[in-house]
Amino acid sequence: MIPTAHVHILAALLFGLGILGFLRQRNAIMLLMSVELMLNSANLSFLAAAREQGNVDGAMMPLFVLVVAAAEAAVGLALIIILFRKRVSLDVDLLRSLRD
Amino acid sequence: MPGPLTPSDWLLAAPLLWLAGGVVAILVLDAFRPAARHEAGLAFLALLGAAWSLWPLAEAAGEPLEGIPGLPVRAFSGMLEASPGNAVVGLLCLGAAALAGILSLRSLCRLESGRHRTALWTLLLVAPAGMLVTLASSHFATLFLGIETLSLPLYVLSALRRTEEGSVEAGLKYFLLGAFASGFLVFGMALLYAGTGRMDPGAVTAALEGGALARAGLGFLYAGLLFKLAIAPFHLWVADVYQGAPTPITALMAAGTKAAAALALLHWAPPAGPLGSGAWALLACATLALANLTALNQENLKRILALSGVAHAGLLLFALAALQAAPGSGASVEAAVNFYLVAYGVSALAAFGALELLERRAGGHAEASALRGLGRRFPVAGGILALAVLSLAGIPGTAGFLGKYFVFAELVRSGEVGVALLGILLTLWSFAYYLRILVVLYMKDAAPAGGPPAVQDTPAAVALWVPAVLVVLLGVWPAPAHLL
Amino acid sequence: MASLLAFLLFAGLAVVCALVALFHRSVVHSAFALLGTLLGVADLFLQLGADYLAMTQVLIYVGGILVLILFGLMLTPPDRRELRPARIFLGLAVTGAGALLFLTRMDSGAWKAAPLQELPDLANQASPTAEPIGLAFLERDSWLLAFEFASVILLAALVGAVFIARRRFRVDDEGA
Numbered sequence: 001m002i003p004t005a006h007v008h009i010l011a012a013l014l015f016g017l018g019i020l021g022f023l024r025q026r027n028a029i030m031l032l033m034s035v036e037l038m039l040n041s042a043n044l045s046f047l048a049a050a051r052e053q054g055n056v057d058g059a060m061m062p063l064f065v066l067v068v069a070a071a072e073a074a075v076g077l078a079l080i081i082i083l084f085r086k087r088v089s090l091d092v093d094l095l096r097s098l099r100d
Numbered sequence: 101m102p103g104p105l106t107p108s109d110w111l112l113a114a115p116l117l118w119l120a121g122g123v124v125a126i127l128v129l130d131a132f133r134p135a136a137r138h139e140a141g142l143a144f145l146a147l148l149g150a151a152w153s154l155w156p157l158a159e160a161a162g163e164p165l166e167g168i169p170g171l172p173v174r175a176f177s178g179m180l181e182a183s184p185g186n187a188v189v190g191l192l193c194l195g196a197a198a199l200a201g202i203l204s205l206r207s208l209c210r211l212e213s214g215r216h217r218t219a220l221w222t223l224l225l226v227a228p229a230g231m232l233v234t235l236a237s238s239h240f241a242t243l244f245l246g247i248e249t250l251s252l253p254l255y256v257l258s259a260l261r262r263t264e265e266g267s268v269e270a271g272l273k274y275f276l277l278g279a280f281a282s283g284f285l286v287f288g289m290a291l292l293y294a295g296t297g298r299m300d301p302g303a304v305t306a307a308l309e310g311g312a313l314a315r316a317g318l319g320f321l322y323a324g325l326l327f328k329l330a331i332a333p334f335h336l337w338v339a340d341v342y343q344g345a346p347t348p349i350t351a352l353m354a355a356g357t358k359a360a361a362a363l364a365l366l367h368w369a370p371p372a373g374p375l376g377s378g379a380w381a382l383l384a385c386a387t388l389a390l391a392n393l394t395a396l397n398q399e400n401l402k403r404i405l406a407l408s409g410v411a412h413a414g415l416l417l418f419a420l421a422a423l424q425a426a427p428g429s430g431a432s433v434e435a436a437v438n439f440y441l442v443a444y445g446v447s448a449l450a451a452f453g454a455l456e457l458l459e460r461r462a463g464g465h466a467e468a469s470a471l472r473g474l475g476r477r478f479p480v481a482g483g484i485l486a487l488a489v490l491s492l493a494g495i496p497g498t499a500g501f502l503g504k505y506f507v508f509a510e511l512v513r514s515g516e517v518g519v520a521l522l523g524i525l526l527t528l529w530s531f532a533y534y535l536r537i538l539v540v541l542y543m544k545d546a547a548p549a550g551g552p553p554a555v556q557d558t559p560a561a562v563a564l565w566v567p568a569v570l571v572v573l574l575g576v577w578p579a580p581a582h583l584l
Numbered sequence: 585m586a587s588l589l590a591f592l593l594f595a596g597l598a599v600v601c602a603l604v605a606l607f608h609r610s611v612v613h614s615a616f617a618l619l620g621t622l623l624g625v626a627d628l629f630l631q632l633g634a635d636y637l638a639m640t641q642v643l644i645y646v647g648g649i650l651v652l653i654l655f656g657l658m659l660t661p662p663d664r665r666e667l668r669p670a671r672i673f674l675g676l677a678v679t680g681a682g683a684l685l686f687l688t689r690m691d692s693g694a695w696k697a698a699p700l701q702e703l704p705d706l707a708n709q710a711s712p713t714a715e716p717i718g719l720a721f722l723e724r725d726s727w728l729l730a731f732e733f734a735s736v737i738l739l740a741a742l743v744g745a746v747f748i749a750r751r752r753f754r755v756d757d758e759g760a
Contacts, residue, residue, distance in 0.1 A: 002591045002631060008294060008313070010595045010628075014602055014621075015287050021606035022280055029611055029656055031276050033618050036649060037602055038283030040625050042290040043641075047632045049294035056716045057299055060727050062637055063717070064241055065286055066644050067734045068248045071741035072279050073649045075252055077656040078749035079272045082262055084660040092276065095269050098340040105724060113729070120736055127743070177725035219747035226740040233733060241730035249737045256744030271748075 007048035014041035028080045028090045032073065039069050108168045112175040112182060112236060114153035115190070119229040122146020123222050130218045139221040140209070143201060146225055150232075151194045158187035174238075178300055181367070182236040185438035189359050192445045193231040195566075196355040197224050199449050202563040203348035203456050208260055220260065223253035227352065231360035238367060240289045240299040247285065247328060250360060251278050254353055258345035270344025277327070277337045285324025291317025304370050318370075325368065328361040331417065332387035335410045339394070342406035343466070347459060350402060351452035354409050355445035362416050366437055369420050377424035380417045381519045387414025388526040395533040401540070402466045404533055405451055408492050411530055412444050418523055419507050426514035436506035443491070443503030443574055450567035451488035457481040457560060468536075473546025475538075480561065482541050484568045491571045493534035494527060499574035591631060598624030615653050622646050636714040 014037055021034035043062035050058025084090060105113070125142050157173060172183035182190070201224050209217050230249030237243035255278065259271025293299055295314025296306035307314035327334040342350045388411050395407035416437065423433045455466060458481050462470040475482030491500035504527060511520040601620030608614050622645045629638035720726040 002587055004294075006591060006595075007628070007632065008291075010598070011287075011290070013599060014625075015283075017599070017602045017606060018283065024606070027611055028272065028276065029653060029660070030606075030614060032279070033605060033614060033653060035276075035279040035283050036618070036645070037605075037621065038280075039286055040622065040645070042283070042286040043637075044625060044628060045287070045290035045294055047629060047634050047637065049290065049297070050634075051632050052294075053297045055297075056720050058293055059634055059637060059717060060720055060730075061240060061244075061289070061293070061299075062634075063640060064245060064730060064734055066640055067738060068244070068282070070644055070648055071248070071252060071737050072275075072282075073652050074741045074745040075255055075748070076275050076279065077652055078745040079255065079259055079268070079275055080656055081659050081749050082259065083268050083272050086265055086268060090660055092272075095273060097265050097269055098273075098344045103724060109724065116733070116736075123736070123739060127739075176729040179729045216747065219743050222743045223740060226736060229736060239730075241727065242733075245730055245733050245737060249733065249740065252737060253740050253744060256740075256748055259748060262748060 004048045004052045007044055011041040011044040011048070014038075014044070026091050026093050028083065028092050029077075031092065032076050032080070036069060036073070039065050106175075108173045109175045111153075111157060111168065111173055112180045115150035115194075115232055116229050118146050118149035118153060119225045119232075122149075122225045126218060126222055126225075137217070139217045140201065140205065143221040143225055144198065147194050147198045147201075147228070150228070151191055154187050154190050154194070154232075157182065158184055158191055160184050179239045179242050180233070180236040181238040183434065185435060186235055186363060189235055189363055189438055189441050189445075190232050192359055192442050193228045193235070193356040196352045196445065196449055197228040199453060199563055199567065200224060200348040200352040203351065203453055203560050204346075205559055206557040207456075207460065208346055208348065219256070223257050224352075227253040227257070228356060231356045234360040235363035235367075237364055238301055240293070240303075243364060243368070244282070244286060244289065246360070247324075247364070248282060250357060251282075251328075254349070254357065257349045257352075258341060260346055260349065266344040267346065270341045273337060273344075274341045281324050281327035281334070283324075284320045284327070288317045288320025288322070288324060292321060293317075301368050304368055308370055321368070322365075325361060325365050326383075329358065329365060329413045329416075330410050331383055331413060332390050335387065335391065335413075338410055339398070339403045339406045342409070343400055343402045347402065347452055347456035347466075350406075351449050351456070354405070354448040354452060358409060358413060358448075359441040359445055362413065362437065362441055366420070366423075366434060369423060371427070377421040377514070377516060377519075380421040380424060381516065384414045384417035384421065385519075385522060385526060387411065387417070388523070388530075392526065392530050392533070395530070398533075399467050399469070401455060401468060401471060401537060402452075404537060405448070405455070405492075408530070408534070409444075409448065411527075412492070415504065415507060415523065415527070416440060418511050418519070421516060421519060422507075422510040422514040425511075425516050429510065429514060432513075433510050436510050439574075440503035440507055443499035443571075446567040446570040446574065447488045447491040447498070447500050450484055450564065450571055451492065453560070453564045453567065454481045454485035454488060457557065457564070458485065460557075468540045471540055473541070473543045475541030477546060481564070484564055486538055486541060487568055487571060489534050489537050491575065493531055497572075497575050499571045502575060587631065591628065594624045594627045594631070597621075598628070611657055612654075615650065615657060618653075619646060619650055622650065634713075636717055 018034045018038035018041065021037065022031055025031055025034065043065055046058045046061045050056070080090060087094065122142055122145065126139050129136065129138050129142070160171065172181050174181045201221065204220060208220060227250050230246050233242050234246030234250055237246050255271050255275040258274050259268045261267035291313050292303045292307055295310050295317055296303045298306060304318060307318045323334070330338045342353065345353065391407045391411035391414060395404050398404045398407065419433050419437045423429060458471055458474050458478060459466050461474060461478060475486060491498035494501045494504045508520050508524060511523070598621045601617045601624060605614040605617035605621060608617060622641065626638045626641040629641055721731040722728060
């Protein structure tokens with residue numbers, strides 16, 4: 001049986017990579033992928049904890065995270081596509097028309 | 101124990117059922133009769149129904165409801181929990197959605213084809229449903245789903261003017277940062293659950309006594325929540341998003357999202373004790389100072405009002421500090437927060453609503469230079485904006501003043517007099533930029549009329565009186581609302 | 585021991601793929617590397633005894649979200665580097681070889697020996713599988729409200745995404 005701590009460490013590692021990716025990347029789709037990575041790591045943590053505590057709650061939550069991730073991806077990609085139609089670039093550093 | 105729904109379940113589920121029913125009705129009718137203009141009517145029916153089903157709870161401040169064991173009402177074995185005061189804030193969220201809809205009738209609704217209207221009204225019903233769930237959430241699942249359900253429609257609604265670069269940019273920015281923040285929120289929940297084995301607000305208490313894992317989770321959870329509330333380190337998106345989004349949607353975000361996120365934070369606030377009130381007070385002061393500093397050199401009125409919203413959210417943290425400093429003050433702090441949220445909400449609705457009408461006269465611009473002197477030419481809209489700004493500043497006689505007064509009174513009662521004085525000073529500092537809006541509105545040299553003449557918008561002009569009257573009414577006669 | 589090795593193997597896969605996804609210059613490569621991470625995580629779910637969630641992960645993340653991201657990539661930047669003929673031929677060759685292998689061995693019986701029963705610990709763990717999850721979804725004092733409310737968020741996402749990404753920009757003047 002895998003020690004729970006190992007899973008938490010892996011989850012933290014993936015979460016950190018997600019943050020790093022989000023802060024480092026400039027392509028909007030890459031930012032979305034980084035967020036997906038963060039959500040995945042949270043799911044791992046939930047599941048490891050659920051197994052340790054032996055109740056079903058921790059195994060339920062990841063399902064809802066999945067649902068929300070799917071909804072976010074759909075809306076996000078729609079926004080990204082419409083931005084691309086206007087701008088022909090996905091570089092988020094160019095998002096600076098809203099300034100004073 | 102499995103079984104049928106109890107009266108408490110129905111009481112809290114009914115508003116959601118009304119809203120979801122409205123969404124389904126709009127979509128189904130749209131599929132069969134695409135040419136009919138039924139969306140607005142159905143949406144208002146759903147909002148009214150939701151408000152009607154929420155009313156018994158809002159009214160029951162004093163006595164318990166029939167068939168329901170006690171107040172606050174707990175439903176679905178603790179998934180949702182709402183007090184009468186929460187219900188009043190819920191009514192504010194529904195009202196914000198209705199006002200955003202009325203303001204859109206003559207502008208956003210006419211941008212594109214009928215499908216556009218369908219999307220607008222559907223999302224205007226889903227967003228308040230998310231707000232209601234968020235502000236009554238007492239389980240990780242409802243907190244997370246509620247926040248996502250209020251955010252997703254707002255991402256899309258921000259980008260509703262999809263031919264305009266600013267609008268699309270606002271939507272995408274809001275989306276990317278919002279998704280990032282929900283990553284923090286979920287990871288925080290996972291660690292809290294791992295550390296404490298609980299998914300209700302009790303997890304927060306347990307975490308404070310527990311190990312490093314749970315404490316780290318608490319930090320992530322608050323980071324996610326504070327982002328939604330736009331507190332100091334996480335407030336940078338607000339000005340951009342509020343500026344780029346269509347103004348009726350901005351009004352909904354300012355009044356509704358803020359109220360829902362604030363009540364969620366209050367529900368999930370740590371109990372008095374180990375953490376101390378210093379952290380919250382520090383965050384509050386930093387937020388107020390940063391918002392004031394940034395707002396002083398903004399040209400766009402929407403940006404100024406956005407930063408005013410940040411400052412208001414910051415002031416709310418003083419209430420949390422009071423809660424920390426004085427154990428057992430929960431009920432009165434919650435009443436103060438509820439009143440404060442309603443007061444800020446109606447002021448923000450009046451401000452952004454009036455700004456929308458003025459903006460149309462100025463050819464769609466909200467820069468100070470384009471709005472010069474418009475208060476003289478359009479006395480009603482200008483007057484309502486001026487009144488709302490006075491309320492946001494906290495001039496006695498308006499709702500905003502009493503809201504701030506109650507929060508600071510809680511702070512003083514909890515013994516944090518120094519913090520309260522500092523907060524009052526920071527609030528006085530904000531007068532500078534509120535005054536600037538008034539000066540712009542009533543300046544002598546009026547801006548030349550820009551753009552095509554605006555359409556006469558009777559529904560919006562009439563609807564705008566509701567928040568305006570409430571600003572005055574709550575300011576001079578707070579009794580009904582302070583029972584919250 | 586074996587289970588720990590399996591864990592390390594798939595954890596390594598997930599982390600390495602995540603690193604590739606985040607640091608590769610080409611977005612398309614990143615998307616495919618993310619596929620590796622998601623599959624690695626799905627396998628870890630399986631090792632943690634969550635068979636239902638693992639399947640959902642594969643179906644929704646790999647089959648849904650990742651495909652959506654790839655569609656998004658195709659609809660957006662014409663990344664010229666991706667179009668070098670050599671790569672196209674390489675891709676075609678790999679896909680063709682895979683398809684050939686699959687077609688020739690389809691009924692040879694090699695596929696029937698799926699190693700499900702050999703997976704570590706799976707059978708004797710008190711694992712949260714489909715049945716308790718299904719019951720928890722539909723019981724009033726469990727997750728019923730969240731389950732129903734999730735449909736609202738999906739509906740909103742559907743409406744919003746369809747509306748935003750629609751191509752036509754037509755001003756409507758019926759009755760205006």
